[in-house]
Amino acid sequence: MQNYMEILVNEVFNEVKEKYNICSNKNCENDIKATALNNLPPAYFLSSASEGEKKAFLLDRQRKITVLTKITEAVDIVCSKCEHKKKRG
Template identity: 35%
Template sequence: MALYNVMEEVVHEVLIRYKDQLHLTCQCEHCMNDIMAIALNELPPRYIVNKDYVPYVRAAHVADRQGATNIILIVTKAAAFVSKSPRCPTMNPATLKSTE
C-alpha cells in the first residue's frame, strides 16, 4: 500500500509561489528541502492512498482561508530560520568538509 502526504505538495507549492517574497539567502535544493522539512514537521499530515483524491484534499486547504494562511505563516518561519543559518555547502563551506 502506497501512502501519499498531500501536505508535501501543498507546502512545495506555497514555497515556490512565495520564494521571491521570502527573501531567501539561498535557493539551492538543499535549503529548499530544509525549509520544506521544517514546515512539514509543524503541519499535520494529510495522507491519502489514492492520488486521484489529491485535488479534493488540496481544494479543502484552498477553501479554508485560516488554514491556508497558517501554511504560509509556517513556511515563512521555516524560510527565515533556514535563511539565518543555511546548512548547504553553497552558503556554508564548512559543511562541505563534514559531508565529504
C-alpha cells in the first residue's frame, strides 16, 4: 500500500529544492516533507485502480500547485528553526 500524496510531495520537493536554496541537511528535508504531508490529505488507490488513474493523480496541475504551496509553507516553518549552514535565502 502506498500513499500517492507522498510520491507527489517527493517529486515536487525534488523539482524545487535547488531553486530555493533549501537546507540540504537530510533531517531538514524530511521535516519539510513531513510537515507538508501532515497538511495534505493522504491518497490511496484501490487495487482495482488503473495505472492511468494513478498517473493522472500525479500529473494533476492543480494538485501540484497545492503541494507546492504546502511545501513552501513547510520550508518557512522548518528553515526558520534550521541551525545548519546552508539556509534558505
